[in-house]
Each structure stands twice: as C-alpha cells, then as structure tokens.
Amino acid sequence: MNQNKLNFIAMNKQNISLVIRFLIFVLFVFSAVAKMFPIWAFEKQLVDLGLMSWCWAPYFSRALIALELALGVMIIQPHYLKRIVIPATIGLLVVFCAHLTIEMVKHGAMNGNCGCFGQLLPMTPLEAFIKNVVTIVLLMFVYKNTTDDKKSKDRFSVLLVIWLICTLLMYVLFPFCPCAKATNNPLPAVEVEEIVDDASAVTNTGKDVLGALPGDTVKATIDTLKKDTATVDPGPAKVKSRFNDYAIFGDKKVNIDNGKKIVCFFAAGCDHCQNTAKTLVKLSKNPGFPKVYIFFMDEETFKIPEFFQYAGAQLPYRVLDIPTFWTVLGDGGSTPGVFYMWNGNIVKNWVGIDEKAFKESDLLQVLNKK
Numbered sequence: 106m107n108q109n110k111l112n113f114i115a116m117n118k119q120n121i122s123l124v125i126r127f128l129i130f131v132l133f134v135f136s137a138v139a140k141m142f143p144i145w146a147f148e149k150q151l152v153d154l155g156l157m158s159w160c161w162a163p164y165f166s167r168a169l170i171a172l173e174l175a176l177g178v179m180i181i182q183p184h185y186l187k188r189i190v191i192p193a194t195i196g197l198l199v200v201f202c203a204h205l206t207i208e209m210v211k212h213g214a215m216n217g218n219c220g221c222f223g224q225l226l227p228m229t230p231l232e233a234f235i236k237n238v239v240t241i242v243l244l245m246f247v248y249k250n251t252t253d254d255k256k257s258k259d260r261f262s263v264l265l266v267i268w269l270i271c272t273l274l275m276y277v278l279f280p281f282c283p284c285a286k287a288t289n290n291p292l293p294a295v296e297v298e299e300i301v302d303d304a305s306a307v308t309n310t311g312k313d314v315l316g317a318l319p320g321d322t323v324k325a326t327i328d329t330l331k332k333d334t335a336t337v338d339p340g341p342a343k344v345k346s347r348f349n350d351y352a353i354f355g356d357k358k359v360n361i362d363n364g365k366k367i368v369c370f371f372a373a374g375c376d377h378c379q380n381t382a383k384t385l386v387k388l389s390k391n392p393g394f395p396k397v398y399i400f401f402m403d404e405e406t407f408k409i410p411e412f413f414q415y416a417g418a419q420l421p422y423r424v425l426d427i428p429t430f431w432t433v434l435g436d437g438g439s440t441p442g443v444f445y446m447w448n449g450n451i452v453k454n455w456v457g458i459d460e461k462a463f464k465e466s467d468l469l470q471v472l473n474k475k
Contacts, residue, residue: 118250125243126180129194132240133177137170139223144170144279145404145427150220152431154208159428160284167275172197175271184263191248198237198244205234282426340365344449351433354398354421362449365395367468370434370442373401373408378441381463382416385443388465389418395445395472398422402430402440445471 140147147170148162157165176197179190205219214231218224221233228236348368352361361368367385371378385397399422401409406424413419425433434442439457445468446452453471455463 122247122250125247129240129243129247130177130181133173133180133194136222137174137177139225140166140170140173140220141275141279142223142225143404145402145431146224147220148427149431150218153437159432162428163281163283167279168272171268171272171275174275175268178267178271179264182263182267183257184259185261187248187251188259189261189264191244191251195241195244195248198241202234202237202241205230205237209234284428340447341450342448346446346449346451347433347435348400348444348446349449351400351423351425351429352398354423359398359421361398361446364448366446367395367397368444368446369397369399370430370438370440370444371399371401371412372404372440373412374405375440377458377462379412379415381441381443382412382420384463384465386417386420388468389420396421400425400430400433403427443468 144166148159148166151157151162151166152159176190176194180186180194182190184190201221208217208219209230212230214234215229217230218227219230219233221228221236343362346362349362352359369378369382369385371382382399388394389397397420399420401422401424403424403426409422409424431438434456437456441458441463442454442456443463444451444454453467455461455467
C-alpha cells in the first residue's frame with residue numbers, strides 16, 4: 106500500500122473523528138439541556154431512586170448537568186482531548202451504564218424512564234444502555250485516531266474555565282433555597298379555622314342558634330337535631346396526617362384532620378391538574394361535598410390565577426417549595442395528586458395520569474359508600 110493511500114485513509118479517519126466529536130457534543134449538550142426543563146423532575150428522579158435526599162438533590166443535579174454540559178463542550182476543543190476529556194467522558198458513561206444495569210435488574214429493562222433526556226424524550230433503561238455503549242465505542246474510535254499536536258501546548262486552564270462556567274451557569278439559571286433546619290414548630294402562629302364536620306359540632310351549633318327561642322321550643326329542636334345527627338357516621342378514629350403541619354391556607358390554620366376533606370397536589374402549569382381542579386370545583390357545588398384544599402408546587406406560580414380561572418372558582422391553596430411539595434405528597438407521588446381524607450385518614454388517593462389517575466366516578470363512588 107503506497108504512502109498516498111495511507112495518508113488518504115488517515116485523513117478519512119480524522120474527518121470521521123471530527124464528525125463523531127461533533128455528534129457527541131450535540132448529544133451531551135442536548136442531554137444536559139433536556140434535564141433542565143423542568144429540573145425538579147430530574148431532582149425527584151434522584152430522590153425516587155434512593156440516591157440522595159431532597160436536601161442534596163438540588164446540588165447533585167446541577168453539578169451532574171454542569172459536568173455533562175462541560176464534557177460536551179470539551180469534546181470539540183483540542184486541549185487534553187486524549188489524556189483527560191475522552192477518558193473522563195467514557196468514565197461517566199461507564200458509571201451511567203452501571204447504574205442502568207442495576208435498574209434493569211431491579212425493575213426490568215423496559216420499565217420506566219431513565220431520565221437521560223429528562224421528560225423531553227423518555228427512554229427505557231435498555232434503550233439508554235444501548236445508547237451509552239454505542240457512544241463509548243465511538244469515543245474509543247476517536248481516541249484511537251486522535252493524535253496530539255506536538256506543536257501546541259495543552260492548557261488545563263481551558264478545561265477548568267469551561268467546567269466553572271457551566272457550573273456557575275447552572276446555579277445562576279436555577280437558584281434554590283437550601284434545606285431549612287428542622288424545627289418542632291414549622292408553622293407560624295396563626296388563627297385556626299374551625300370546621301363544622303361532625304355530629305356534636307352540629308348539635309352545639311344548634312344550641313347557639315336557638316338560644317334566643319322559648320325553652321320548650323329549644324328543647325324540642327335540640328332533641329330533633331340529636332336524633333338526626335345520631336345517624337351520621339362519625340367515621341374512623343382521628344389521626345394526625347402528614348398534611349396537618351402544612352395546612353395553612355391564606356392566613357388561617359385549617360383543621361384538615363377534622364371530618365372529610367379533599368387535599369390536592371397540583372402544578373399550576375399542568376393541564377391534567379387544571380382539568381382535575383375544574384371537576385372538583387363542579388362537584389363542590391353539591392351540598393355536603395368535602396371542602397377542597399390545594400397545595401401548589403413552587404413552579405410557574407404566576408399561572409395560578411389562570412389556573413383558577415380555568416377551574417371556574419378559586420379554592421383555598423398554599424404554595425410549597427419543591428422538596429417539601431414532593432415530600433408531603435409522599436413516595437411514588439405524581440401530579441395531579443388527589444387525597445380523600447376522613448378524620449386525617451387517607452380513604453382513597455389518586456396520583457399521576459396513568460392507571461392511578463383521578464376519576465370523577467371513583468370519587469363519587471367512595472363518597473357514597475356507607
């Protein structure tokens with residue numbers, strides 16, 4: 106084989122390597138950006154996987170996305186390409202493959218979204234594993250066919266600056282509040298809203314209203330109230346729910362564990378949440394329907410007025426920061442989340458948009474159940 110042919114093959118390999126480097130740049134940048142919108146979904150995935158708590162998830166998620174973005178940019182620059190950038194990129198992909206292997210063993214190869222491209226482009230663990238293996242093979246080809254330019258001097262400072270800019274960008278674009286120190290009294294002292302929900306409360310209210318009437322009339326009326334309320338099901342024994350410590354709506358602390366309540370977890374920009382709220386507003390016009398309270402996630406809160414305009418009425422609500430929202434919603438929770446409660450006991454709950462999605466008929470059935 107003559108020298109010209111060898112040079113031609115070498116040149117072709119160099120050109121192929123450049124194309125591969127550009128494709129990997131696009132892949133990594135796209136993957137990083139996809140995880141950013143919304144970034145809370147990536148944080149929640151880290152928590153759901155048991156990798157860390159909500160206190161650490163905001164730090165780790167931004168650091169990981171910044172690293173992925175930085176490696177994507179580094180792959181198209183020449184400094185320390187063969188000695189640092191390509192090995193580091195392969196190393197990160199190997200870590201991802203190890204994690205995906207564990208998830209496939211635990212939950213199945215085709216179950217769930219790996220989160221590689223956030224919520225923008227769902228991928229199963231097996232699909233993500235194959236993608237990573239192909240990328241590693243391509244990077245090994247680039248490594249083999251990359252030669253260091255001996256005429257130029259590698260500058261580690263270039264890599265450092267790229268990483269620092271990407272990291273700083275993540276924390277500037279997506280600020281967050283560090284976890285507050287836990288206290289025994291997480292809520293400020295506020296007025297408590299008394300809710301009339303049980304038979305004794307009805308009877309006591311009757312006494313107050315009839316106080317100005319003649320004695321015989323009062324006695325007869327109270328006896329009637331007692332007879333009517335005696336048939337009212339008092340429900341299960343009262344317990345303290347996990348929602349109770351956060352039940353401040355407006356300037357009132359609601360006794361959310363007293364009687365029947367419906368507690369909802371919504372995102373203001375979620376179409377499914379808006380439709381669920383609209384159904385609940387319609388049902389709430391019926392006499393005796395449980396009072397509805399809403400916890401909003403601190404995401405796109407500027408859409409809350411539009412949310413209630415679509416729903417048809419404003420319901421009592423409170424905005425919770427993202428870690429608290431998902432913690433109070435509970436493990437495996439998703440939006441829209443709807444909880445039918447009786448004396449603090451969760452009688453029935455609906456979460457997400459799949460098999461556990463909220464249905465009006467299901468709620469009416471459980472409400473009418475004796």
